[in-house]
Amino acid sequence: MVKKLELKFKAELKKLALQQKKLVIGVSTGVDSMVLLTLLEKFQAQYQYQIIVAYIDHQLRSQSQKETAFIKAYCQNHKLTLETFTWNQGDHPKNGIEAAARKVRYDFFAQVLDKYHAQYLLTAHHGDDQVETFLMKLTRGGDISQLEALKFQRDFKNSKLIRLLLPFSKTEIYDYAQKKQIKYFEDETNQTDEYFRNRLRHMVIPQLKQEQEQLQEHVQHYIEQIDTMVSIIDEQATQKVEDLQIKPHQYRKDDFLKLDERWQDLVLRAIFKKESLELKQSKLTLVKKVLQMKQKPQGEIDIQKNIKFYQEYSVFGFTNTTKKVNIKQEVISLTVDKWQKVAHGKIGYFSDIKHLQPDDEYLAFEKPVQLKLRHRMPGDKIRFSFGTKKLKKMLIDEKIPQNLREQSWVVANESNEILWVLGIKKTDLSHFNLNDKMQYILIYRKNKN
Numbered sequence: 001m002v003k004k005l006e007l008k009f010k011a012e013l014k015k016l017a018l019q020q021k022k023l024v025i026g027v028s029t030g031v032d033s034m035v036l037l038t039l040l041e042k043f044q045a046q047y048q049y050q051i052i053v054a055y056i057d058h059q060l061r062s063q064s065q066k067e068t069a070f071i072k073a074y075c076q077n078h079k080l081t082l083e084t085f086t087w088n089q090g091d092h093p094k095n096g097i098e099a100a101a102r103k104v105r106y107d108f109f110a111q112v113l114d115k116y117h118a119q120y121l122l123t124a125h126h127g128d129d130q131v132e133t134f135l136m137k138l139t140r141g142g143d144i145s146q147l148e149a150l151k152f153q154r155d156f157k158n159s160k161l162i163r164l165l166l167p168f169s170k171t172e173i174y175d176y177a178q179k180k181q182i183k184y185f186e187d188e189t190n191q192t193d194e195y196f197r198n199r200l201r202h203m204v205i206p207q208l209k210q211e212q213e214q215l216q217e218h219v220q221h222y223i224e225q226i227d228t229m230v231s232i233i234d235e236q237a238t239q240k241v242e243d244l245q246i247k248p249h250q251y252r253k254d255d256f257l258k259l260d261e262r263w264q265d266l267v268l269r270a271i272f273k274k275e276s277l278e279l280k281q282s283k284l285t286l287v288k289k290v291l292q293m294k295q296k297p298q299g300e301i302d303i304q305k306n307i308k309f310y311q312e313y314s315v316f317g318f319t320n321t322t323k324k325v326n327i328k329q330e331v332i333s334l335t336v337d338k339w340q341k342v343a344h345g346k347i348g349y350f351s352d353i354k355h356l357q358p359d360d361e362y363l364a365f366e367k368p369v370q371l372k373l374r375h376r377m378p379g380d381k382i383r384f385s386f387g388t389k390k391l392k393k394m395l396i397d398e399k400i401p402q403n404l405r406e407q408s409w410v411v412a413n414e415s416n417e418i419l420w421v422l423g424i425k426k427t428d429l430s431h432f433n434l435n436d437k438m439q440y441i442l443i444y445r446k447n448k449n
Contacts, residue, residue, distance in 0.1 A: 001172075001175055001176070001179070002176055002179050002180065005168065005172055005176050006039065006042070008167065008168075009039050009043075009164065009168075010043060012164055012167065013043055013047065013164065016120075016153075016162065018047055018049045018120065019047050019048050019049065020048055020049065021049045021050070021118075021119050021120060022049070022050045022052060022116050022117065022118035022119060022120070023040070023049050023050065023051055023052065023118065023119075023120045023121075023122055024052045024054050024109060024112050024113050024116065024118045024120065024121045024122070024159075025037055025040060025051060025052065025053050025054065025122045026054050026105070026109055026121065026122065026123045026124070027053050027054065027055050027071060027124075028055070028056075028067075028124075028187070029055070029067040029070055029071055029184060029185045030124075030184055030185060030186070030187055031173055031174060031177050031182075031184040031186075032124035032125075032126055032165060032170075032173055033123075033124040034177065034182050034183070034184040035124070035165070035173050035176055035177050035182060035184075036122065036123075036124040036164060036165055037051075037053065038180065038182050039164075040122070041078065041080075050081070051080050051081070052080075052081045052082075052083065052112060052116055052118060053071065053075050053080050053081065053082045053083070054083050054085075054108065054109055054112045055068070055071045055082065055083070055084045055085075056084070056085045056086075056087060056104065056105055056108055057084065057085070057086045057087065058087050058101055058104075058105075059086065059087055059088060059089045059092075060092075060097070060101070061187070061188045062188070063185060063188065066185070067185050068084065068086075070183070070185070071084075072084070081116075083112045083115070085104075085108045087101070087104050098195065106156075109121050109156075110156075110157050113156075113157060113158075113159050114157075114158075118159060119159055119160065120159055120160050120161075120162055121156055121159055121160070121161045121162070122161075122162050122163075122164060123161065123162075123163055124163075124165050125150050125163040125165060125166060126163075126165040126166060126168050126169065126170055126173055127165075127166060127167065127168055127169045127170070127216040127220070128169055128170040128201075128205070128216065129150060129166075130149055130150050130166060130216065130219060130220060130223070131205060131215060131216055131219045132197055132200050132201060132205065133149045133150055134147060134149045134219050134222075134223060135200055135204065135205070136196060136197060136200065137149065141281075142279065142281075143269065143279050144226065144230065145226075145230045145234070147222075147223065147226050148223060148226055148227045148230065149223050150163060150166060151163070151227075152166050152167075169216055233266060234270065237263075237266045237267050237269070237270035238270055238274075240259070240263065240267050240270070241267055241270045241271055241274060243255070244256055244267070244271075246315060249275065249317045249318045249319070250315055250316070250317035251271065251315065251316055251317055252314065252315065253291060253311060253313070253314050253315055253316045254314050256291065256316070257291065257292065264288060265284070265288070268284050268287060268288060269284065272284065275307075275318050277303055277304060277307065277318070278304055283301075283303055286301060287301060287303075287309050290309075290311060291311060291316060297311070297312070297313045297399070298310075298311060298312050298313065298401075299311055303318065306320055306321050306322045307319070307320060307321070308321055312401030313399040313401065314399070315401065330374065330375075331372050331373070331374045332372060332373040332374065333370075333371075333372050333373075334347070334349040334371040334372060334373055334411075334442070335349065336349050336350065336351055336368070336440070337349070337350055337351060340373060342373070342409050342422065343407065343409070344423070344446055344447055345422075345423075345444060345445050345446040345447050346444075346445055347373065347409075347411075347422065347442065347443065347444045347445075348442070348443050348445075349371060349440070349441075349442050349443075350440070350441050350442075350443065351439065351440055352439070352441070353441050355441070355443060356441060356443060357445065359445075359446070360443050360444065360445050361423075361426075361443070361444045361445075361446075362441050362442060362443050362444070363411075363419060363420060363426060363441070363442040364440070364441045364442075365439070365440040365441070365442075366439060366440075367439065367440070368439075368440055369413055369414070369440065370413065370414040371411055371412070371413060371419075371442065372411070372412050372413075373409055373410075373411055374409070374410060374412065375406070375407070375408065375409060375410065376391055376392075376395075376405070376406075376408060376410050376418075376421075380392070380410065380418055381417070381418065382394060382417075382418040382419075382421070382425070382427055383417055383418075383427055384427060384428050385428050391410070391418055391421070392405075394421075394425060395408075395421070395424070398424060398425065400424060408421055408422065408423075408424060409421075409422045410422070411442065420442075420444075422444050423444070423446065
């Protein structure tokens with residue numbers, strides 16, 4: 001049994017090509033990490049890698065002082081580099097201790113990796129951990145991709161995280177420790193049923209193993225299948241998201257609604273991931289429902305703190321409410337023979353037409369007119385040959401999104417009548433054809449890129 005485990009471990013080690021590499025080993029003094037450390041030491045001479053032991057005293061159990069003294073003596077006797085960190089009890093949160101401890105642990109590992117410029121972080125997760133993690137995620141629900149559970153190897157910061165014991169069961173690890181007389185400490189907190197993982201470990205998984213001895217292998221097989229299918233689906237969904245994207249954080253609504261409804265769900269999930277948003281089924285369902293409501297072409301939903309989902313006619317997207325654009329109610333008098341920069345271009349008022357280029361938009365006048373540039377204001381109206389129309393109503397009819405309405409520039413005359421909403425609409429009463437009588441011209445030139 002010992003020889004078989006060592007040969008299997010060596011085969012996994014050989015695949016990784018760790019020669020001359022620096023390895024940070026997360027060690028807790030429990031049976032799993034002490035077996036991992038022992039196996040790595042056994043093959044160190046052959047593969048010539050450097051071992052750096054990273055140990056944290058979480059101060060969560062009474063024996064932590066003994067464990068700390070033990071690992072210090074062990075590393076000194078075995079001539080191993082040791083890095084330690086103490087998580088003081090005063091820094092422990094009142095709730096969510098497991099999640100907080102995990103964050104502290106991996107933050108410390110990242111610091112050690114950085115300090116030694118190490119390429120690999122090795123942890124002692126094993127096959128039973130895989131089953132527990134799979135069942136925990138299956139029970140809690142969520143995104144199917146999360147059922148991929150623990151991967152043998154994944155990226156971590158600028159290094160790789162490797163779980164070399166994943167192919168082995170807890171029974172195999174205990175058996176190896178007993179036969180090799182490896183000293184380790186039992187974690188007292190593993191014996192209590194206060195935590196969900198422990199309840200699965202003590203009550204559920206033993207029953208499942210009685211029903212099916214190959215539970216670990218079957219779970220691993222399912223995870224590998226899920227991983228393959230999710231990878232294929234993610235690749236296609238990502239491509240569809242790229243096809244829908246107009247610009248950062250904005251997407252084509254009409255093209256999204258043309259997708260098969262099953263793809264709509266998958267693409268929405270991919271968009272949420274791309275936007276680094278929390279994947280909550282309730283939010284995904286609500287967003288999809290809003291997008292499918294034809295009678296409401298505009299709307300907003302709070303997605304999470306400072307992030308809103310919006311839809312505006314043919315587009316939808318996400319905005320950060322902490323970065324809201326502040327529209328200044330400034331009024332700019334347009335001076336003859338001078339350009340004025342505006343968003344996406346520039347506007348100029350000239351005493352002849354020589355400045356006009358083929359792609360320019362313009363208004364022409366027979367005599368000088370006092371013109372000013374400003375943002376729209378409540379009560380603004382624009383006059384057409386058929387009568388006046390409220391500017392707000394006109395912009396809605398033109399299906400101009402709310403945020404663009406607020407940012408749009410208008411040109412008004414001395415009577416404060418709107419002659420032009422730049423890039424959107426001009427009054428037909430002021431839109432003359434160019435001829436010899438035209439002495440003044442107002443030009444709007446958009447940026448070409």
